[in-house]
Amino acid sequence: MWTACAAAQEPLTPLMPGARDQCPVCGMLVSKYPNWVAAVRYRDGHAHFFDGAKDMFKYLQALPKYAPGHRATDIRDIQVTEFYGLARIDARKAFYVIGSDVLGPMGHEFVPLESRADAEEFMHDHRGKRILSFDQVVPAIVAEVDGGRVK
Structure with a gap:
């Protein structure tokens, strides 16, 4: 599903939202939440x-x-913002903890971590329910997280 997105082999250059950049999904001003910023950059x-x-x-x-x-x-x-170091990392390589007691700007969230070990530590410390790779995040799981119904 996501292999079409696996593009350039160049080093990741972190993207920073401007003061007026809005999330195309919910309309929120993204720069207000720097610890949660995610970005999709196109070839152009x-x-x-x-x-x-x-x-x-x-x-x-x-x-x-x-x-x-x-x-x-x-x-x-x-790109996603890694929870512990707040650095921008490649979203396709991140690990995501769901069902934790940490909420993002829009409530229940996929918490991005750089390594499996960090994800396991976070899951233990914040009562997370599952660790997922990028490719494991399917629409049904997004709906589950969005509704706060993670098992």
Whole structure:
């Protein structure tokens, strides 16, 4: 599903939202929540920013709805903000904890961690329910997290 997004082999250049950048999914001003920023950059250089990984996944799973005229094959990179270090990391390589006691700007969230060990530590410390890789995040799981019904 996401292999079409696996684009450039260049080093990740962190993207920073401007003061007026709004999440295309929920409409929130993204720069207000720097610890949760996620981004999708296209090959032509433009980017869309999100107030968390959950809205980023919603966007990617319904690209025609949120970004008419854009194609997954045109995506250069996908970034999330890592929970502990607050650094921008490659979303496709991150581990996501769901069902924890940590809430993002839009409530229940996919909490991005850089390593499996960090995800396991976070899950233990914050009562998380599951650890997922990027490719394991399917629409049904996004709906589960969005509704706060993670088992």
